[in-house]
Amino acid sequence: SAVISQKPSRDICQRGTSLTIQCQVDSQVTMMFWYRQQPGQSLTLIATANQGSEATYESGFVIDKFPISRPNLTFSTLTVSNMSPEDSSIYLCSCGQGTHEQYFGPGTRLTVT
């Protein structure tokens, strides 16, 4: 299984600002994903981070709000732009390597004031 780290682990931000979350995997992986977990809710997929090309976004999520980079097979970033209190959530990175299951990072707990 892959080991994933995320930075920062938590942050408190003011509305209107942006935060970039980093996700690092300890080995090369085929696929990386970004999920959001709103307070008391389940996980929802934001997008699939594609290495060397634009991310694939799920319905309800757009690139201008959640730009994603994936410069190589072990690293990805998610930016939450122009934040509002509704963006307060846990953001989780995951990875998969063709065997179907995904492994998750510890998450980034974001609070927007």
Add this chain to the structure above:
Amino acid sequence: AQSVTQLDSHVSVSEGTPVLLRCNYSSSYSPSLFWYVQHPNKGLQLLLKYTSAATLVKGINGFEAEFKKSETSFHLTKPSAHMSDAAEYFCVVSALPSGNTGKLIFGQGTTLQVKP
């Protein structure tokens, strides 16, 4: 389209008694199914997975789940609950056919409370 429904939002058991967390799924093809656990302020940990092999799947920490196609169910069980099992449990189905890594669809979660 694939979906999962966790039938209980909250389950409470006494330590040492059996655990049953119920999950029904809907899939237009043979699904891959998973159970993940999330302890407070922690990330998600894979408990077990079903990917069209044996229908009775054994996972970590004494958990197991049985895939029942006729009932479209994938219930999670454990013979004897431990205090450390208290957590949020998610039943998950893959949006793609078995063998492909892609979108995961999460159930709403079941909070397991274990009383001393």
